[in-house]
Amino acid sequence: MDKAFLYMAFLLLIAAGCSKDGQKPGGSMPEAFFDLKGYIEGEAKRLSEIQPEVVKRIAIDGQKEEQDFDSLDYSKELNIFSRSDINKVSWLDKYKADSTFQNGQLRQVTYTSKEKGLKTQLLQVQFADGEVSKIHIQNKTESIVADVAQEMWYDPSHGYRLESRQSTALTKEKKVKVEVEFK
Numbered sequence: 001m002d003k004a005f006l007y008m009a010f011l012l013l014i015a016a017g018c019s020k021d022g023q024k025p026g027g028s029m030p031e032a033f034f035d036l037k038g039y040i041e042g043e044a045k046r047l048s049e050i051q052p053e054v055v056k057r058i059a060i061d062g063q064k065e066e067q068d069f070d071s072l073d074y075s076k077e078l079n080i081f082s083r084s085d086i087n088k089v090s091w092l093d094k095y096k097a098d099s100t101f102q103n104g105q106l107r108q109v110t111y112t113s114k115e116k117g118l119k120t121q122l123l124q125v126q127f128a129d130g131e132v133s134k135i136h137i138q139n140k141t142e143s144i145v146a147d148v149a150q151e152m153w154y155d156p157s158h159g160y161r162l163e164s165r166q167s168t169a170l171t172k173e174k175k176v177k178v179e180v181e182f183k
Contacts (some may be wrong), residue, residue, distance in 0.1 A: 032092050033111055034125050037085035039132060043156060044074040053183040054159065060176050077180065080162065081154055084120045084137045086111060094118060105130065116142075132156060145169070158182055 051071040058065050086095060095114055100108040111123040122138035139150040146168040154160045159181040167173040 032089045033087045033095065033097065034109060034123065035085070035087050036123065036125075036135070037082045037087065039135075040078050040082045040085075040154075041075075043154075044078045045050070047072075047074040047078075055181045055183065057179040057181075058177070061174060078154075078160070081137065081152060081160075084123065084139055084152070086118075086120050088124055091118075095123075096103070116140075 033130075054069050054072060056067050056072075095111045095112060095113055095118075098110045098112070099106060100110075108124065108126045108128050113121045119139050119141055120137060121140050122136070124136040124137075125132060126134040126135075133155070135152075135154040137150075137152040139148075140153075141148045146166060148164065148166045150159070150162065152162045157179045159179065160180045162177070164176045165173060166176075
């Protein structure tokens with residue numbers, strides 16, 4: 001009788017510790033890292049609502065073009081940042097996180113890849129007064145077909161910038177720079 005009671009108590013404890021969606025009871029899973037995708041989605045919504053006037057500069061292999069816009073589709077424009085999101089529980093051991101505090105407030109978090117094979121090698125988030133003030137991302141993809149290096153910066157009050165370099169075995173290196181400045 002004692003063994004049956006202990007077995008039933010054990011099963012009840014296991015059942016109580018599980019939830020139907022596989023998460024811990026009483027709340028959702030904690031974020032692994034900064035939620036870049038969620039942040040960028042929020043920024044795309046914010047910018048779509050206020051539609052700031054912008055100047056957009058594009059340079060492809062030194063050929064420059066500049067154009068003013070009254071509105072942009074920020075979901076499409078900022079999607080490239082979302083694709084660098086590293087916020088996955090399965091990647092907890094793939095990135096090293098360093099935080100900087102000043103006067104008890106978080107000033108910067110830097111995530112550095114521990115593995116060369118991961119696309120996002122660096123994600124750096126700066127804060128001012130508890131809000132994101134700048135984001136810097138470095139991506140790198142290497143294969144036998146092509147090598148791509150990408151560097152991106154986002155500043156919620158000033159705009160964003162992307163620099164990309166791509167080289168293949170059969171073509172000359174291509175450099176692309178895109179800068180969007182909020183007016």
